[in-house]
Amino acid sequence: xxxxxxGLCMALFGTAVAAAAFGAATRTESRDSxxxxxxxxxxxxxxxxxxxxxxxxxxxxxxxxxxxxxLLLQIENHVRMEQxxxxxxxxxxxxxxxxxxxxxxxxx
Amino acid sequence: MTHELLNGISSTEAEQVLKLGTxxxxxxxxxxxxxxxxxxxxxxxxxxxxKLTLPMSVRGREEDIFVEERAPGQAVGWSxxxxxxxxxxxxTAALYxxxxxxxxxxxxxxxxxxxxxxxxxxxxxxxxxxxxxxxLFQTMWLREVQRTVEAHSA
Numbered sequence: 001x002x003x004x005x006x007g008l009c010m011a012l013f014g015t016a017v018a019a020a021a022f023g024a025a026t027r028t029e030s031r032d033s034x035x036x037x038x039x040x041x042x043x044x045x046x047x048x049x050x051x052x053x054x055x056x057x058x059x060x061x062x063x064x065x066x067x068x069x070x071l072l073l074q075i076e077n078h079v080r081m082e083q084x085x086x087x088x089x090x091x092x093x094x095x096x097x098x099x100x101x102x103x104x105x106x107x108x
Numbered sequence: 109m110t111h112e113l114l115n116g117i118s119s120t121e122a123e124q125v126l127k128l129g130t131x132x133x134x135x136x137x138x139x140x141x142x143x144x145x146x147x148x149x150x151x152x153x154x155x156x157x158x159k160l161t162l163p164m165s166v167r168g169r170e171e172d173i174f175v176e177e178r179a180p181g182q183a184v185g186w187s188x189x190x191x192x193x194x195x196x197x198x199x200t201a202a203l204y205x206x207x208x209x210x211x212x213x214x215x216x217x218x219x220x221x222x223x224x225x226x227x228x229x230x231x232x233x234x235x236x237x238x239x240x241x242x243x244l245f246q247t248m249w250l251r252e253v254q255r256t257v258e259a260h261s262a
Contacts, residue, residue, distance in 0.1 A: 068167060075166075076174040083176070086247035090240075098247065099254055107255060 078104040111152045113183045113233045121226040126152075128219060129209040134158075134201040140184070140208065142198045147187035149210045151199075156206025158184050160197040172198060176241075183237055188213045190238075 066074070081102040089097040101107070114122045129152070134140050140151065140158060151158075157179055161172035175197060178184045187195050193213070220227025 068169070068171075071166065072171055072173070079174050082248050082251065083244060085251065086244050089247050090243050099251065 074105060078102075078106045109154060109181060111181055111183070112237060113150075113152065113230055115233050116229045117226045121223065124223075125211070125216075125219060125226070125230070126209060128215040129211040132208050132210050134206045134208065136201050136204050136206075138201055140199040140201070140206075141195045143195060145195045147185060147193045147195045148213050149185065150183060150188040150213065150216065151185045151208040151210055153178050153180050153182050153184060154207045154209055155180055156204050157202040158206055158208070159200050159202040160184070161200065162197055172200075177202065183234070184208070186234055186238060189216070189234060 081104045085097075085100055085102050088100065111122075114125060117125070131154070132140075132151075134156075141147070143163065157177050159174060160176045160178065162175050163170050164173040165171075166173075178199075184199055185195060187193060188211075216230075220230070
């Protein structure tokens, strides 16, 4: 009987120690998580679009990829289009003509 | 060939003015004058096209950027008549050989002094050319400023 009571006490003691250890462990975890610096949210990774990727990029970024001769030609075309737009304004001066859009890649 | 600077003067006067000049052929890709050069001659384009450019830094390299093109009948290099008599652009024969009539400033001014009526008409024609360039680039400048404002306020 004494042996049984002793075993029961030991079992209860062991359970209490295990519960205390579990509680301590879980408390430590929650404190640690509070101290941890907040990490920036990872940006959602969008799937790469095979042909359409360049279409979304601004002209300034695209212009770094084109050969210099092509770029100079683009600049010349831009100036010609701007002159044509300015000529149209001078022929019929209205606010709409003044700020009319051209197809130049530098302004779109 | 009708030259914009000679509009309104008689054919005799136009011939007298043209006789003051020298015909110059500019091979394709060759400069007629460069930015900063002394401007002592005014040019009337007779054949081909003259491309006017300004230097601009593109990807760290200095490149001649297209500004304007002058066609037969048009004048180029009117800095020759306006102080400080320095060209403010570079002029080059574009894709093909070009031919211009070079009119020395001193000869022109002498002619104007002796023929004030013709001189006044030519000066007014020059004012039209200069005024058109001013209006054109004023408009282009304003369009550019508008875009800059939109880009910064977006």
